[in-house]
Amino acid sequence: xxxxxxxxxxxxKKDDNGNYLYGIxxxxxxxxxxxxxxxxxxxxxTFLEACKRExxxxxxxxxxxxxxxxxxxxxxxxxxVTKDFLWGEKVYLIYEHCFGIDATNEIITLSxxxxxxxxxxxxxxxxxxxxxSNRNALWELNWKLINNKLDI
Numbered sequence: 045x046x047x048x049x050x051x052x053x054x055x056x057k058k059d060d061n062g063n064y065l066y067g068i069x070x071x072x073x074x075x076x077x078x079x080x081x082x083x084x085x086x087x088x089x090t091f092l093e094a095c096k097r098e099x100x101x102x103x104x105x106x107x108x109x110x111x112x113x114x115x116x117x118x119x120x121x122x123x124x125v126t127k128d129f130l131w132g133e134k135v136y137l138i139y140e141h142c143f144g145i146d147a148t149n150e151i152i153t154l155s156x157x158x159x160x161x162x163x164x165x166x167x168x169x170x171x172x173x174x175x176x177s178n179r180n181a182l183w184e185l186n187w188k189l190i191n192n193k194l195d196i
Contacts, residue, residue, distance in 0.1 A: 055147035072159035104153035118177035142181035
């Protein structure tokens with residue numbers, strides 16, 4: 045059963061010039077919404093396990109790809125994610141825990157959840173992302189990568 049938590053993950057790699065690129069994904073529908081990989085946390089799963097599972101399900105990223113846990117955590121209305129008060133009216137906000145995933149050696153394959161994916165620079169990705177929480181997490185990941193601070 046799904047728990048009242050969410051994960052958000054951004055694949056990253058370097059281009060031929062040594063610059064970082066970030067994978068962002070488009071959810072189709074009436075309007076395009078660009079975001080990182082996002083999904084729920086199942087019962088008994090850690091946030092890290094959920095991140096790896098969602099990255100594999102939505103982008104074909106292998107379970108052994110290196111993951112960077114970010115400090116970025118946001119809240120969002122439960123009805124924006126599940127369309128209903130799935131866990132009762134006392135759970136009206138859910139927390140989203142964020143990650144980066146080194147996709148240097150990965151071939152991205154999209155699931156049915158996304159219509160397209162693009163590798164973009166930090167500034168290009170930031171400009172396309174729909175939600176502030178995605179932009180904040182991407183900023184943190186970019187800062188950690190360019191400053192070689194993955195361990196903090």
